[in-house]
Amino acid sequence: MKGQLFFFVAIIVCICAYLYNPKFARDLVKKVFTISHYHEEAPNTNQYKIFTKDELATFKGENNGKVYLGIVGHVFDVTKGRKHYGPGGGYEFFAGVDASKAYVTGNFDKEGLTDDISDLKPSEILALQNWKSFYEKDYKLVGKVEGAFFDKIGRALPLMELYKKQLKKALLEKDLIENDKQLFPPCNSEWSQANGGRIWCTTRSGGIVRDWIGVPRMYYSAGSPQPRCACVRTTGPPSHDLRSTNHKDRGDLDNPNLSLYPNCDDMSESCPLPERS
Numbered sequence: 001m002k003g004q005l006f007f008f009v010a011i012i013v014c015i016c017a018y019l020y021n022p023k024f025a026r027d028l029v030k031k032v033f034t035i036s037h038y039h040e041e042a043p044n045t046n047q048y049k050i051f052t053k054d055e056l057a058t059f060k061g062e063n064n065g066k067v068y069l070g071i072v073g074h075v076f077d078v079t080k081g082r083k084h085y086g087p088g089g090g091y092e093f094f095a096g097v098d099a100s101k102a103y104v105t106g107n108f109d110k111e112g113l114t115d116d117i118s119d120l121k122p123s124e125i126l127a128l129q130n131w132k133s134f135y136e137k138d139y140k141l142v143g144k145v146e147g148a149f150f151d152k153i154g155r156a157l158p159l160m161e162l163y164k165k166q167l168k169k170a171l172l173e174k175d176l177i178e179n180d181k182q183l184f185p186p187c188n189s190e191w192s193q194a195n196g197g198r199i200w201c202t203t204r205s206g207g208i209v210r211d212w213i214g215v216p217r218m219y220y221s222a223g224s225p226q227p228r229c230a231c232v233r234t235t236g237p238p239s240h241d242l243r244s245t246n247h248k249d250r251g252d253l254d255n256p257n258l259s260l261y262p263n264c265d266d267m268s269e270s271c272p273l274p275e276r277s
């Protein structure tokens with residue numbers, strides 16, 4: 001809103017200036033565009049202090065001073081967590097640095113304590129984001145740190161874009177997995193020396209509360225090398241065509257990614273688990 005007002009006022013000023021002196025107006029237009037572009041790119045520096053790495057390194061809590069840490073380029077005041085991060089604390093190596101990578105690798109050596117997260121997988125980026133959310137919830141954000149994520153005036157660097165991209169990918173994957181779990185809830189399972197293994201379905205198996213029980217099937221889902229036991233709906237339309245009126249009333253039983261467990265009846269809610277060879 002502020003930016004729009006600035007732009008509107010600037011255009012009025014330019015028109016007036018053109019009427020007054022066209023060359024002056026042309027120069028003014030150039031300046032306005034440069035400033036407005038800068039406004040787009042530059043962060044609100046009043047709100048965030050930009051730390052250099054050396055500056056951040058002075059906040060390790062020595063002599064009872066403040067303790068700051070960086071994560072994904074964001075600096076948090078963790079002084080109230082001094083027992084963890086202050087001198088002698090179990091996580092003192094996180095103080096005064098952005099060691100984003102170590103939050104997911106658990107490698108707290110010198111080379112592990114780095115902000116270079118370029119080789120992390122989407123799922124690891126999601127775990128890192130969970131740590132960042134933890135700090136946002138429990139501690140105060142005090143700035144950004146110049147490094148792999150932000151430059152010296154706080155502009156996002158390519159790694160920040162990669163981080164966002166990988167995070168989006170991870171959230172999408174998580175959604176797909178969750179959706180898959182809703183359609184094909186995992187089975188209950190048990191094993192005993194006397195009776196061997198058994199798998200079965202209930203209206204709550206796999207933690208998915210539903211109004212149908214289903215029957216166990218081996219489910220080969222995309223991206224998983226091994227099949228898993230899924231409870232499969234046996235009535236109504238198939239999940240991929242829920243609005244169909246012309247269906248066989250067999251639920252998802254005809255899904256080609258499913259197969260029947262050996263020694264199990266077609267419609268049995270419980271099956272013996274085949275012995276592993």
Ligand code: HEM
Pocket residue numbers: 081084091102103104105106
């Ligand atoms: C990647 C591995 C790990 C990382 C990055 C990590 C990181 C952390 C951090 C940052 C804190 C402080 C949280 C705060 O500000 O309140 C913490 C606390 C804690 N961590 Fe870990 N941790 C890891 C693994 C473990 C493991 C394997 C254990 C247990 C065997 C563990 C046990 C604890 C406990 C008990 C606390 C709380 C201590 C207290 O409140 O006094 N952590 N962890």
